[in-house]
Amino acid sequence: MTGSAAGTGSIAGSDSAATVDTATCGRLRRLAVPRFPAGLATPCLYVDLDVLDRNIAAMQATMDARGIALRPHVKTHKSVAIARRQLAAGAAGVTVGTLGEAEVMADAGITDLFVAYPVWAAGPKAKRLAALHARAQVIVGIDSAAGARGLAAAVARSATSLRVAVEIDSGQHRTGVTFDAAAGVAVAARDAGLEVIGVFTHGGHGYASGADRSTAASDEVRLLGEAAARLGAAGFTVSLISAGSSPTAVLSAVAPVNEERPGTYVFWDRQMVGLGAGEPDAVALVVLSTVVSAAVPGQVVLDAGAKTLTKDRPAWLDGFGALPAYPSATVSRVYDYHAVVWIPPGTPAPALGEVVAVVPNHVCPVVNQFDELVVGRAGVALERWPVDARGRSD
Numbered sequence: 289m290t291g292s293a294a295g296t297g298s299i300a301g302s303d304s305a306a307t308v309d310t311a312t313c314g315r316l317r318r319l320a321v322p323r324f325p326a327g328l329a330t331p332c333l334y335v336d337l338d339v340l341d342r343n344i345a346a347m348q349a350t351m352d353a354r355g356i357a358l359r360p361h362v363k364t365h366k367s368v369a370i371a372r373r374q375l376a377a378g379a380a381g382v383t384v385g386t387l388g389e390a391e392v393m394a395d396a397g398i399t400d401l402f403v404a405y406p407v408w409a410a411g412p413k414a415k416r417l418a419a420l421h422a423r424a425q426v427i428v429g430i431d432s433a434a435g436a437r438g439l440a441a442a443v444a445r446s447a448t449s450l451r452v453a454v455e456i457d458s459g460q461h462r463t464g465v466t467f468d469a470a471a472g473v474a475v476a477a478r479d480a481g482l483e484v485i486g487v488f489t490h491g492g493h494g495y496a497s498g499a500d501r502s503t504a505a506s507d508e509v510r511l512l513g514e515a516a517a518r519l520g521a522a523g524f525t526v527s528l529i530s531a532g533s534s535p536t537a538v539l540s541a542v543a544p545v546n547e548e549r550p551g552t553y554v555f556w557d558r559q560m561v562g563l564g565a566g567e568p569d570a571v572a573l574v575v576l577s578t579v580v581s582a583a584v585p586g587q588v589v590l591d592a593g594a595k596t597l598t599k600d601r602p603a604w605l606d607g608f609g610a611l612p613a614y615p616s617a618t619v620s621r622v623y624d625y626h627a628v629v630w631i632p633p634g635t636p637a638p639a640l641g642e643v644v645a646v647v648p649n650h651v652c653p654v655v656n657q658f659d660e661l662v663v664g665r666a667g668v669a670l671e672r673w674p675v676d677a678r679g680r681s682d
């Protein structure tokens with residue numbers, strides 16, 4: 289981002305430019321410069337354990353103070369070690385997005401699992417769901433009568449009924465039914481033999497801009513409340529009213545919501561700091577990358593790229609990553625194994641061969657590109673943790 293008279297900014301010469309507002313620019317320029325170990329093969333993912341534990345503790349403390357259960361989404365870290373840290377801090381269980389993530393967690397003994405996704409239980413997935421249900425305490429999302437019937441058929445031979453929650457569309461318009469259609473789906477699920485325990489939503493429309501976060505959070509609370517009331521009126525006992533996204537988690541953690549499912553908060557990322565959801569000193573994971581070329585004036589090239597940083601970029605943010613040690617520089621273009629960093633004229637640039645920390649736009653898909661996380665404290669590497677559920681999008 290270049291500062292302009294109006295205080296907004298965008299990257300010159302970029303194929304990913306957006307005009308970024310003053311407040312967002314200011315927050316991103318204040319990203320804390322991480323300390324990291326020397327001598328690691330790049331690119332790699334480095335996690336600062338102190339920052340990680342601070343993020344886990346802060347979200348847990350907020351939810352504890354409000355009497356709301358925290359069920360973190362593990363799709364961000366896909367790591368058994370980190371899920372265990374979240375549970376040790378007081379999480380009520382974990383959220384997963386796929387049966388594959390659920391199986392990895394269950395294999396590690398983490399068995400309180402909410403598959404917050406409308407699982408279509410056909411073919412091999414039906415068998416896998418039945419096997420998971422037999423060895424774990426599973427809740428599954430539904431947003432259609434047909435989907436519910438498929439789940440019921442999959443677990444028909446089980447000794448216990450499968451618990452489900454009806455997904456409500458609170459404004460993202462991705463999945464979920466309107467609040468006034470929730471009871472119809474719930475009745476179909478009950479008629480099929482499932483145990484309907486409540487409602488859930490993901491206020492993903494809070495990612496659109498900082499201003500949209502609070503609107504999305506109040507949409508989550510209001511529409512979950514309406515849906516829960518409809519289920520109550522239809523004779524259901526509603527024990528679960530679950531909201532969840534990192535931009536809205538704190539803002540929507542009020543009654544009647546009784547559970548939150550943020551995932552990204554564990555690491556935060558450039559997008560979350562830009563939105564004002566995460567603090568500039570709370571980013572726990574960076575991509576370490578080496579400057580491999582400075583041949584073209586006005587830029588350097590890192591050994592990261594689309595296969596590391598991904599091409600994920602919200603419309604309101606320019607570029608594909610930030611270098612906290614070089615706050616004027618931005619990753620302006622990515623190719624598979626090249627990340628082109630635009631250096632505004634007259635500003636410092638990293639030297640050829642220098643290793644830099646990059647804060648990715650969206651940390652979740654970045655983690656899924658790597659087999660392991662290098663974990664350390666105060667710039668000293670301590671351990672390597674596997675990304676256990678890497679690639680388990682199944």
Ligand SMILES: Cc1ncc(COP(=O)(O)O)c(C=O)c1O
Binds near residue numbers: 490
């Ligand atoms: C259903 C559901 N719940 C929770 C989350 C966690 O949200 P976030 O990634 O903002 O932490 C997601 C993220 O995609 C989601 O889809």
